Amino acid sequence: MAETALRRLEPAELAAALVAALHRAGAGGSPERAVWLAQALRLVPPTTRASLYWTCRIVLVSGKDQLPVFDAVFAAVFGEYDDDAELMGARGEKNAPQPAQRPGIRRTPAGEGAAPAVQPGPAAPPAPAPPAAGSGVEGPDREAILLTASAEERLHTTSFAELTEDEQAQLRLLIGRLRLAAPVRQSRRTRPTARTAGRLDLRRTARAARRTGSDPVRLVFARRRRQPRRLVMLCDVSGSMEAFTRAYLTVLQAAVASAKAEAFVFATRLTRLTRQLAMHDPDQALARAAAGAEDWSGGTRLADGLRSFIDAHGRRGTARGAVVVIFSDGWAQDDPADVAAQMARLRRLAFRIIWVNPRKAAPGYQPLAGGMAAALPFCDAFVSGHSYDALAELASAIRSGAAAGPATATRRIL
Amino acid sequence: MGAPEEGPREELRQRFPDPAALAGALDDVDYLADNGLATALFLALRLPQPILLEGEAGVGKTEAAKALARVLDTPLFRLQCYEGIDAGEALYEWNHQRQLLGIRLAEMHEDSLDESDLFSGRYLLRRPLLQAIEHPGPRPAVLLLDEIDRADAEFEAFTFELLAEAAVTIPELGTIRALHPPIVVLTSNRTRDLHDALTRRCIYHWIDYPPAERIARIVRRKVPGSAAPIALEAAAAITRLRALDLVKPPGIAEAIDWASALDVLGTEHLDARAVEQTWGAVLKNREDLAAAKERGAAWLAGGGHG
Numbered sequence: 001m002a003e004t005a006l007r008r009l010e011p012a013e014l015a016a017a018l019v020a021a022l023h024r025a026g027a028g029g030s031p032e033r034a035v036w037l038a039q040a041l042r043l044v045p046p047t048t049r050a051s052l053y054w055t056c057r058i059v060l061v062s063g064k065d066q067l068p069v070f071d072a073v074f075a076a077v078f079g080e081y082d083d084d085a086e087l088m089g090a091r092g093e094k095n096a097p098q099p100a101q102r103p104g105i106r107r108t109p110a111g112e113g114a115a116p117a118v119q120p121g122p123a124a125p126p127a128p129a130p131p132a133a134g135s136g137v138e139g140p141d142r143e144a145i146l147l148t149a150s151a152e153e154r155l156h157t158t159s160f161a162e163l164t165e166d167e168q169a170q171l172r173l174l175i176g177r178l179r180l181a182a183p184v185r186q187s188r189r190t191r192p193t194a195r196t197a198g199r200l201d202l203r204r205t206a207r208a209a210r211r212t213g214s215d216p217v218r219l220v221f222a223r224r225r226r227q228p229r230r231l232v233m234l235c236d237v238s239g240s241m242e243a244f245t246r247a248y249l250t251v252l253q254a255a256v257a258s259a260k261a262e263a264f265v266f267a268t269r270l271t272r273l274t275r276q277l278a279m280h281d282p283d284q285a286l287a288r289a290a291a292g293a294e295d296w297s298g299g300t301r302l303a304d305g306l307r308s309f310i311d312a313h314g315r316r317g318t319a320r321g322a323v324v325v326i327f328s329d330g331w332a333q334d335d336p337a338d339v340a341a342q343m344a345r346l347r348r349l350a351f352r353i354i355w356v357n358p359r360k361a362a363p364g365y366q367p368l369a370g371g372m373a374a375a376l377p378f379c380d381a382f383v384s385g386h387s388y389d390a391l392a393e394l395a396s397a398i399r400s401g402a403a404a405g406p407a408t409a410t411r412r413i414l
Numbered sequence: 415m416g417a418p419e420e421g422p423r424e425e426l427r428q429r430f431p432d433p434a435a436l437a438g439a440l441d442d443v444d445y446l447a448d449n450g451l452a453t454a455l456f457l458a459l460r461l462p463q464p465i466l467l468e469g470e471a472g473v474g475k476t477e478a479a480k481a482l483a484r485v486l487d488t489p490l491f492r493l494q495c496y497e498g499i500d501a502g503e504a505l506y507e508w509n510h511q512r513q514l515l516g517i518r519l520a521e522m523h524e525d526s527l528d529e530s531d532l533f534s535g536r537y538l539l540r541r542p543l544l545q546a547i548e549h550p551g552p553r554p555a556v557l558l559l560d561e562i563d564r565a566d567a568e569f570e571a572f573t574f575e576l577l578a579e580a581a582v583t584i585p586e587l588g589t590i591r592a593l594h595p596p597i598v599v600l601t602s603n604r605t606r607d608l609h610d611a612l613t614r615r616c617i618y619h620w621i622d623y624p625p626a627e628r629i630a631r632i633v634r635r636k637v638p639g640s641a642a643p644i645a646l647e648a649a650a651a652i653t654r655l656r657a658l659d660l661v662k663p664p665g666i667a668e669a670i671d672w673a674s675a676l677d678v679l680g681t682e683h684l685d686a687r688a689v690e691q692t693w694g695a696v697l698k699n700r701e702d703l704a705a706a707k708e709r710g711a712a713w714l715a716g717g718g719h720g
Contacts, residue, residue: 030614036461043460044433044453051433054453062613064468064604064620188498206510214514262606275607311661317564317605341701345661 236328266305302332330372445481469621472665
């Protein structure tokens with residue numbers, strides 16, 4: 001049905017319309033791409049649906065994340081799939097990108113809260129759940145002694161769960177001041193050094209010798225540069241963590257913006273938020289992050305979250321030699337043995353694993369929650385991070401090569 | 415980007431009027447591309463725009479670039495990216511040692527040596543980017559920037575600046591402009607988000623893991639000795655393994671390794687015994703091996719009776 005209509009369409013018109021639809025759906029789409037598509041459609045005339053699909057996808061999509069949105073928009077513009085065997089074969093494969101959500105738009109990327117206008121029927125995206133808003137607004141009555149203390153002092157030690165909205169905002173400023181820096185490692189690049197401690201750099205010595213009549217008067221030594229290790233933050237945003245999610249997202253945002261960290265959140269599934277958080281205005285970044293992830297305050301699948309992190313990102317290099325910080329209370333629905341297996345995998349990749357559990361600060365806390373108990377042997381440091389002061393402790397745990405003080409967990413060398 | 419050379423352009427147009435023609439040509443050099451990949455490479459060739467290929471390890475990203483170079487019968491310049499790679503390793507560098515040697519030799523032979531002699535092409539170490547730009551033709555070279563995500567973000571930006579200009583300025587020599595801007599293929603393993611500036615300038619293709627029949631066809635191309643039934647059986651077994659929850663799911667490379675191993679062992683049909691002998695060619699992780707052994711060699715070999 002669409003076939004005959006397609007041949008009548010001008011490539012330029014078709015390209016412009018599709019790009020506009022994609023742009024409304026929040027999956028890129030720039031005028032530049034429309035020009036390419038018009039050219040490409042001249043080169044590959046869309047005689048079949050499959051060839052039209054591939055041409056449009058190859059030119060318009062610029063990342064795997066955009067594929068589900070693209071597929072949905074394409075289906076909306078050109079009608080649903082008829083049984084095109086080749087297409088289905090190509091997309092029904094097990095490892096096809098995010099196969100479960102092919103028919104509809106599930107993700108609404110940041111900044112595009114509005115529903116795409118091109119969606120006629122089945123593919124209306126669910127509005128992203130709001131972030132953990134207003135958590136702790138009706139917190140417990142403050143004690144008199146806290147009222148007399150200066151506001152900032154109070155912020156330093158009060159659990160995030162008890163802060164009001166205004167205080168949260170102030171806290172954000174405080175967190176922005178935290179210096180999050182990972183320990184360094186040796187880079188492959190070298191830099192000249194005045195001291196003779198390094199390795200002799202023959203290449204630079206030879207270059208310097210050209211100034212002195214090709215006699216190597218000055219020997220140039222090089223030592224390897226030092227570079228901060230990669231910092232990876234995984235934050236549990238499930239229901240049980242709701243009171244702390246906001247504060248931790250602020251930490252994530254600060255880490256992404258200042259220490260080039262990678263940020264992920266998980267509850268029932270894993271979402272990468274690095275891109276959404278990578279802007280210097282925390283409020284905007286958090287709003288984008290809220291739209292980027294979709295399972296706020298759901299249940300926790302700790303082992304699944306860790307597995308999908310390691311499979312999709314960690315093993316490919318994100319976690320290798322990195323400092324991995326996990327924010328979670330360890331209350332998970334899945335089998336502790338699974339959690340232990342995934343933590344063992346992570347342990348083999350990461351340089352250090354730091355676990356932040358806000359419940360640790362409660363008097364008489366014992367890491368008895370199944371997931372937590374299973375994960376603990378694999379952690380290098382176990383900190384509470386329930387208040388600003390405790391976050392300072394986290395910052396020092398990230399920085400240090402050694403474990404952090406009495407809060408240290410037992411460490412097993414595997 | 416300079417005046418396009420009409421001759422070679424026209425030749426490409428005649429040789430590859432549509433993606434199917436390119437797919438056929440790729441087939442001739444033993445690379446099996448499906449409709450999507452053939453369209454992607456066709457557009458990279460004809461638009462022309464750089465193309466970014468992503469996909470799981472072992473789906474043939476690098477191989478695609480090599481096959482494209484073979485089809486065009488042009489050299490492939492490959493730049494393997496790694497963290498800390500810089501212009502000296504990607505573009506060009508002066509060969510200082512050789513320059514000094516040249517000066518010394520000139521002194522000994524009492525030759526006159528001009529500065530311009532020292533900074534001539536003779537003393538220039540050409541790295542892949544410069545080689546690709548200098549390629550004299552008649553068809554454009556293929557430039558493969560492998561695993562671009564491993565390089566630093568600054569290097570990424572630098573590379574693209576260069577490719578957009580298709581020209582290199584070496585202060586001592588002047589500007590070298592590409593007669594035939596290379597066909598650029600980038601691959602990425604997604605260890606980090608690539609910069610917007612890069613993704614904006616590329617067309618993109620995600621290579622899916624192929625179904626069993628395609629794997630079998632690929633295996634038979636790569637392992638000439640392997641008979642049709644065993645290639646198909648091995649491919650089906652690999653697909654079965656991928657359905658398990660494995661740490662490192664076997665890919666096309668494993669299928670080829672496996673078929674070669676079975677071929678060397680002289681196996682004619684995949685059975686439990688053959689599987690027991692060759693686990694190591696397929697699964698390369700202890701936990702995966704344990705998980706697969708739990709299901710049993712017979713399950714892997716035949717599916718039904720086990």
